[in-house]
Amino acid sequence: MSESLELTPAQKIAEIEILHEAITSTHLSIVETRNSNKITFQSFKSSVADFRENDFSLSSDDKEQVQLWISELKELKLTLQDTIGKAFAQMRSLRGNYNLDNLDLILSTYQEVDEVLKTRLEAMMRIGEILGLAHDMIGAYGE
Numbered sequence: 001m002s003e004s005l006e007l008t009p010a011q012k013i014a015e016i017e018i019l020h021e022a023i024t025s026t027h028l029s030i031v032e033t034r035n036s037n038k039i040t041f042q043s044f045k046s047s048v049a050d051f052r053e054n055d056f057s058l059s060s061d062d063k064e065q066v067q068l069w070i071s072e073l074k075e076l077k078l079t080l081q082d083t084i085g086k087a088f089a090q091m092r093s094l095r096g097n098y099n100l101d102n103l104d105l106i107l108s109t110y111q112e113v114d115e116v117l118k119t120r121l122e123a124m125m126r127i128g129e130i131l132g133l134a135h136d137m138i139g140a141y142g143e
Contacts, residue, residue: 012103019110023087026117033124040128044135047142056141065137069130076123087116 007015058066090113094106 007107009100009103012107016103016106016110019107019114022114023110023117026114026121027087030117030121030124033121033128037124037128037131040131040135044131044138047135047138051138051141054142058141062137066134069134073127073130076127079123080120083116083120087113087120090116 090109094102094109097105
């Protein structure tokens with residue numbers, strides 16, 4: 001916050017514009033990652049069905065890994081649940097407040113929104129990574 005007090009109005013506006021672009025870009029990445037995760041999940045479900053159909057069993061090491069992934073996925077789910085709608089609510093709170101008198105408010109809100117969206121993106125990317133690793137693990141049993 002102290003940084004924004006030291007910036008000139010022009011610098012604050014420039015920073016807001018940069019953050020706006022970053023927010024837009026991160027949001028698009030979230031949408032793309034969500035869609036990719038849905039596809040990976042469907043593929044994973046198909047691999048699990050094949051795995052079960054062939055009566056394969058996971059090795060003890062793989063069972064341990066799966067338990068670690070499940071624990072991590074639960075944490076990631078909580079992270080995502082904690083951030084649902086936060087960015088939207090923060091952006092919505094700015095409606096009617098876009099003026100020079102509120103540059104500090106706008107800047108701090110954009111910084112918070114940027115952090116929330118980055119947190120969501122990182123969680124979704126890790127979920128996709130885990131799904132991919134699990135898919136590869138299951139698929140290796142059929143080789």
